[in-house]
Amino acid sequence: MRSDRTTGDTGAVKQLQEIVELTSGVLGENLMGAYLHGSSVLGGLRPASDVDVLLVSRSSMDEPERRALLDGLLALSGSRDMARPVELTVVVQSEVRPWRYPPACDFLYGEWLRAEYESGTVPRPEPSSDLALLIAMTLAGDSPLIGPRPAQVLDPVPHSDLVRASVAGVPDLLGDLDGDTRNVLLTFARIWTTLATGRIRPKDVAADWALARLPPEHRPVLEHARQLYLTCHYSRESWSETLRAQVRPHVDHVLAEIDRLIPRSHRTQEPLRRH
Numbered sequence: 001m002r003s004d005r006t007t008g009d010t011g012a013v014k015q016l017q018e019i020v021e022l023t024s025g026v027l028g029e030n031l032m033g034a035y036l037h038g039s040s041v042l043g044g045l046r047p048a049s050d051v052d053v054l055l056v057s058r059s060s061m062d063e064p065e066r067r068a069l070l071d072g073l074l075a076l077s078g079s080r081d082m083a084r085p086v087e088l089t090v091v092v093q094s095e096v097r098p099w100r101y102p103p104a105c106d107f108l109y110g111e112w113l114r115a116e117y118e119s120g121t122v123p124r125p126e127p128s129s130d131l132a133l134l135i136a137m138t139l140a141g142d143s144p145l146i147g148p149r150p151a152q153v154l155d156p157v158p159h160s161d162l163v164r165a166s167v168a169g170v171p172d173l174l175g176d177l178d179g180d181t182r183n184v185l186l187t188f189a190r191i192w193t194t195l196a197t198g199r200i201r202p203k204d205v206a207a208d209w210a211l212a213r214l215p216p217e218h219r220p221v222l223e224h225a226r227q228l229y230l231t232c233h234y235s236r237e238s239w240s241e242t243l244r245a246q247v248r249p250h251v252d253h254v255l256a257e258i259d260r261l262i263p264r265s266h267r268t269q270e271p272l273r274r275h
Contacts, residue, residue, distance in 0.1 A: 012084055015051055015076060019086065020145050022072040023055055026065050032056045032093060033147025037137040050111070053145070054138050055090045056153045060106050066122050073109045074117060085111035089134060096135060099155040101164060102127045103135075132157045132165035137200055159198050160263070166191045167262060170255070181247060182237060185225040188254045195261040203229055210254065218250045 020034055038052030061069070069090075077086035090107035105128035109117075117123075136157045138150050147153070170191075177184045186203040189210040194200050201209065207226040211219055221243055228237050239247075 012051055015083055015086065016053070016145060018076050019051070019053055019073075019088065022076065023053075023069065023088075024146065026069045026072070027055065027057055027061070027090075030058045030061075031147070032058060032153050033150065034145040035138045035141070035147075035150050036143040036145060037134055037141055038087070050085045050087045052087045052134075053089070054134060055088065056147070056150075057090055057092050057106065060092050060125060061090065063122075066107060066124075069107065070109065070117055070122055074114070077109070077114075078111045087111070089131070091131060091135075093153055096131065097153070097155045099157060099161075101132060101161045102129045102168075103131045104128065105131055129165040129168040132161045133200065136162055140200065162198075162200075163195055163262060166194060166258075170258075174251075177247065177251065181239060182225045182228045182234075185222055185247070185250070186229055188251060188258070189222060192254055192258050192261075195258060213257075214250075214253070218246070218253050221246045221250045 016036075023034060024031055033056045035054045035056070036052065037054055038050065069088075073086055073088060076083065078084060086109060088107075088109045089105055091103065092106050095103045095106070104125050106125050107123045108128070109123065113121075135154055139154060139156060142149060142151070144150065169187075173184050173187055186207055190201065190203060190206040193206040193209045197209075204226050207222055207229075211222055211226075214222065224239070224243055
């Protein structure tokens with residue numbers, strides 16, 4: 001198992017080993033490969049980073065497999081011994097090779113959905129525009145845990161579909177702005193960077209790119225979000241009233257910049273900042 005990007009975090013390495021054991025046991029011969037993506041491969045794990053894993057499967061999971069995988073992840077993710085939250089996605093290869101948009105996600109585990117899972121919800125297959133971004137990060141990171149390199153089982157994602165996926169996620173991000181301010185601001189900076197450069201960069205690097213292009217009055221909130229990302233767990237995060245008052249004007253400015261970069265074929269009827 002390759003886990004070069006997490007070797008400085010022994011807890012994350014142990015989690016990855018447990019995830020590989022769990023998923024190999026549940027999916028068996030259907031598991032084609034398991035791949036790191038997200039912070040682990042883009043820039044290194046930060047204090048509040050999830051452990052992000054993509055599984056590529058030969059076929060959709062049956063009900064017992066779904067429940068077994070869910071139960072295992074509930075035990076492994078963010079609930080014991082200071083374990084990191086796990087975000088695990090399963091995709092059936094035929095849904096993404098040959099590539100088409102939007103692909104279907106066969107199974108998604110995320111710690112933000114724990115309450116639903118513990119109340120009896122089991123992840124089901126559903127279309128997911130986010131898979132375009134996730135697969136692009138997986139291919140760029142080139143970090144298999146088991147199986148061949150990701151380019152051997154996944155097709156590249158066209159830039160036009162990265163744009164479509166980024167735009168599709170804006171309404172949900174705006175809905176999370178008050179409760180998850182740091183991540184929403186950094187994600188908008190990443191979207192802006194991706195649309196302008198065609199590359200998905202680490203959140204702090206995307207923030208640096210955006211800060212160099214922002215007018216002075218819109219820099220403080222992104223500078224603060226970047227610093228929190230690099231140094232601070234969510235439990236220790238704080239925002240002054242002055243910074244809070246600057247969040248929405250900053251977001252409106254960034255969304256206007258993003259809106260300018262959206263091709264006409266992907267443009268919404270109204271500017272993004274009004275959603």
